[in-house]
Amino acid sequence: MLDLQAQHAPIQPELDATLRATFQEAAFIQGSAVQQFASELGQYLGVPHVIPCANGTDALQLALMSLGLPAGTEILVPAFTYVATWEAAAVLGLVPVPVDVDPATYNLDPAAVAAAITPCTGAILAVHLFGQCADLEALRLLAEQHGVALVEDNAQAIGATFTTSTGQVWGAGTVGEVGTTSFFPSKNLGGFGDGGALFTRDEARAQRLRQLANHGQSRKYYHEHIGLNSRLDTLQAALLRVKLPHLPAWTAARQRIAAQYDAALLGHSRLRPPGRDPRSTHVFHQYTVQTPDEPGQRERLQQYLGAQGIPSAVYYPLPNHLQPAYAYLGHQQGQFPVAERLARTVLSLPMHPMLTTEQVAYICQVLQAWE
The missing domain is CATH 3.40.640.10 (Type I PLP-dependent aspartate aminotransferase-like (Major domain))
Known part of the structure; x- marks a missing residue:
């Protein structure tokens, strides 16, 4: 990562x-x-x-x-x-x-x-x-x-x-x-x-x-x-x-990597790339996709990537309104459906400025083969 x-x-x-x-x-x-x-x-x-x-x-x-x-x-x-x-x-x-x-x-x-x-x-x-x-x-x-x-x-x-x-x-x-x-x-x-x-x-x-x-x-x-x-x-x-x-150059590298991911995921039937607000630039601290909202699909993708030597991470697996520490606020499951769905489906791919074009191409090839 x-x-x-x-x-x-x-x-x-x-x-x-x-x-x-x-x-x-x-x-x-x-x-x-x-x-x-x-x-x-x-x-x-x-x-x-x-x-x-x-x-x-x-x-x-x-x-x-x-x-x-x-x-x-x-x-x-x-x-x-x-x-x-x-x-x-x-x-x-x-x-x-x-x-x-x-x-x-x-x-x-x-x-x-x-x-x-x-x-x-x-x-x-x-x-x-x-x-x-x-x-x-x-x-x-x-x-x-x-x-x-x-x-x-x-x-x-x-x-x-x-x-x-x-x-x-x-x-x-x-x-x-x-x-x-x-x-x-x-x-x-x-x-x-x-x-x-x-x-x-x-x-x-x-x-x-x-x-x-x-x-x-x-x-x-x-x-x-x-x-x-x-x-x-x-x-x-x-x-x-x-x-x-060095931050501007590192940011530009992250953006190039994201563009490679975007191209690879264009039209993917199972993975949704991160949306972009055209008014904002994006510096890609993370590149976070969404898997289908079906039981076990994110875990299946994560295991598939891991088997190919590709790390991934979930940011974040449980929304804060459902965390035990914030139970005192009285929120219930279902109140914030978008946040809850994202917590079930998001997966972040490797993203750092030192990834090579060849490494990213390999990750993209593996992602494109996932069904």
Whole structure:
């Protein structure tokens, strides 16, 4: 599914030199590389404020903390997503309210969002799942119309863009009040451990986020807010600085691989490729197909691929509204049919920038033979 050794090999001398320089500086907390990386990432994304933090889940929690919402406020979240999106709301005493998703793109369905907004709603938490933007134009309009915040979980779509009906090009994670990302090693821009960041265009919010991520303080031992200890290690920032300039080329490689998969699956009688929103670019954190919604079909495909030496993975096998941890919310099976069907049928194929044309051609040949 992922070959980090192959990805790192061409840049290993740069990584080694950076490690040595960081060890010599010996400023392992808030060293110079942290702010340098924040500035460079901000330039890449076109956003003025980047606040590094310890991981992507912390980033989501900090984003919601910065809104200052009272306990019990409802946060609209995708019914089909990784649990961290829900978790960040729940640990703050906020109420994650699931909303069903588009069956082709896997992202929030704006019509379902509109139907779910109530006077208790405080924010829409949009996830740009698998590398493609959610409908940012519709979601931002809904947030503005109802006076709620738009928060973006951009852990899987760094560098993706969305073109509006008026021709504006928006970067994923830079449109709402706050955007977040993760530098988990498997991400498109992955570190060598945990890491995350937040994005905002608002200077006052940026200052608040920096305080919240540093024990609620703006100067040592003086605490304006109840905060977290959530900092990006200097080592991680330094290594991410080496990797960031390579991200456009790695993204282009992922897109080429996806195009090969698309061509192979065109007209396939049993497999449905991921749908594309023509307004969004796609950076393909995952390439996720759908199998027939029949008992055992996904497992049969996974076993078939495995027998041919091809790995695959299920993201995600059980929707969050059916997870035991969220039983207290009282949701029942059948309430979010698209999310439940996706959980039964999705399967992600190998996707990383170091896959060769020959490797992808082999995978495509095997997929085309599956019936």
